[in-house]
Amino acid sequence: MIEDASIVALIRDSLPDARVEIVDWSSFGTRDHFNITVRSRAFAGKPLIDQHRMVYDAIGAALKDGRIHAAQLKTIAED
């Protein structure tokens, strides 16, 4: 279980300019399955897989301790 704001904060710790959209698609209100869309200039020029690695690194602690069980990521490089 994690609040949207906490996910945004985690991402902004690593990607300060990030604009983040979160959709909680957990069933039964567990709040641990999310679609996360992140826009950031930091993605510019990076392969998509590395953009996603950056987001996973940012939310790594919440993945490890189970607050986030599953995340579907979408990243958009901003110029």
Next chain:
Amino acid sequence: MSPELKTEIEHEVAAHKILVYGKGTKAAPRCGFTLETIEFFNRFGYPFEVIDALDNMPKREALSELTKWPTLPKVFINGTFYGDTDILEPMAQSGELAKLLEATFGYAPADKQTINLR
């Protein structure tokens, strides 16, 4: 990461042109993303292998360390790591994946439609 685990993974990755490490098996996927990845590759008509890593924490940690990717499923094509369908879906839409698969297998897929009887 134990050398045995590393070797085991390297052999598995080398043995399958498309390899999915997931939660559950092809016949009994035990996670929505693993099922989604199976259905994703069913669309392309090439053979692929699914290896269940759900209950094997040492192997999951070794895989995460090797790929710098914390989650399952993990997809390898022709020995290269491609993340999961969040990465592969845009490649499918751009046509990049069809080209990669045709180059990997050396033939265009049978254009048979797979029907999921579920």
